[in-house]
Amino acid sequence: xxxxxxxxxxxxxxxxxxxxxxxxxxxxxxxxxxxxxxxxxxxxxxxxxxxxxxxxxxxxxxxxxxxxxxxxxxxxxxxxxxxxxxxxxxxxxxxxxxxxxxxxxxxxxxxxxxxx
Numbered sequence: 001x002x003x004x005x006x007x008x009x010x011x012x013x014x015x016x017x018x019x020x021x022x023x024x025x026x027x028x029x030x031x032x033x034x035x036x037x038x039x040x041x042x043x044x045x046x047x048x049x050x051x052x053x054x055x056x057x058x059x060x061x062x063x064x065x066x067x068x069x070x071x072x073x074x075x076x077x078x079x080x081x082x083x084x085x086x087x088x089x090x091x092x093x094x095x096x097x098x099x100x101x102x103x104x105x106x107x108x109x110x111x112x113x114x115x116x
Contacts, residue, residue: 014083014087017082017087018079018082018083019079021075021078021079021082021083022075022076022078022079023075024078025074025075025078025079026071026075028112029071029074034071036071039070039071040071042070043070043071043072054070054072054073055072055073055075055076056073056076057073057076057077057080057101060073060077060101060105060106060109061105062105062108064105064109065109066109066110066111069109074110077101077106077109077110078110080101080106081103081106081107081110081113084103084106085103
């Protein structure tokens with residue numbers, strides 16, 4: 001059981017909210033015909049020595065496209081964008097929510113945000 005993460009000011013569930021946004025990205029991927037299961041196994045094989053690197057956004061630049069990212073990086077990018085743009089409305093953010101990617105760059109890459 002988790003507390004309602006949509007409740008404004010629910011400080012303890014910021015991490016759960018990030019996970020929800022990340023996982024919702026995978027649902028969006030499936031609805032847009034991404035073979036998430038195949039991609040997940042490919043990622044596990046490629047990054048088996050250091051699984052955390054599968055989520056890394058360090059190589060993302062303004063020239064990066066959505067297709068350049070694996071499914072986990074896509075989920076991480078959307079979660080980070082949410083954390084920096086919507087999170088402050090609901091949570092007291094950690095003092096340093098490090099992201100190597102500027103918000104405008106993230107939003108230009110994310111297909112469902114790029115058209116705003």
